[in-house]
Amino acid sequence: MLGEDHSLTQDFPEHLNTIKKLNSNDQEFADKAKKYNALDKEIRTLELQDAPIDDEEMLQLKHDRVVLKDWLHQQLLKAS
Numbered sequence: 001m002l003g004e005d006h007s008l009t010q011d012f013p014e015h016l017n018t019i020k021k022l023n024s025n026d027q028e029f030a031d032k033a034k035k036y037n038a039l040d041k042e043i044r045t046l047e048l049q050d051a052p053i054d055d056e057e058m059l060q061l062k063h064d065r066v067v068l069k070d071w072l073h074q075q076l077l078k079a080s
Contacts, residue, residue, distance in 0.1 A: 003048045006040045006065070008033055008072060015076045022079055029075050036068040 008019055022029040043061050046053060 003044050005044065006069070007037050008069075011069070012073065012076060015080065018076050018079050022075060026075070029072065032068055032072055036065065036072060039065045039068065 009016055012019065019033070023033060024030075039061060043058075043065060046058065046061075
């Protein structure tokens with residue numbers, strides 16, 4: 001679905017406390033979470049504007065988002 005929210009708290013509500021803890025205590029996690037959420041917001045905005053960028057650029061943004069999401073999820077599992 002276009003424009004769907006994939007923020008960390010939306011996709012991993014079961015890890016909400018861990019997300020808060022890591023954002024406060026782990027600078028690398030906090031930086032990557034901030035970058036992930038900004039990228040997710042950028043993708044949603046572009047999708048809602050009928051993606052005024054070419055397909056390759058959109059695919060790269062989505063690839064970057066999934067790489068960050070995978071790393072963040074691994075950190076959440078380690079910290080849980």
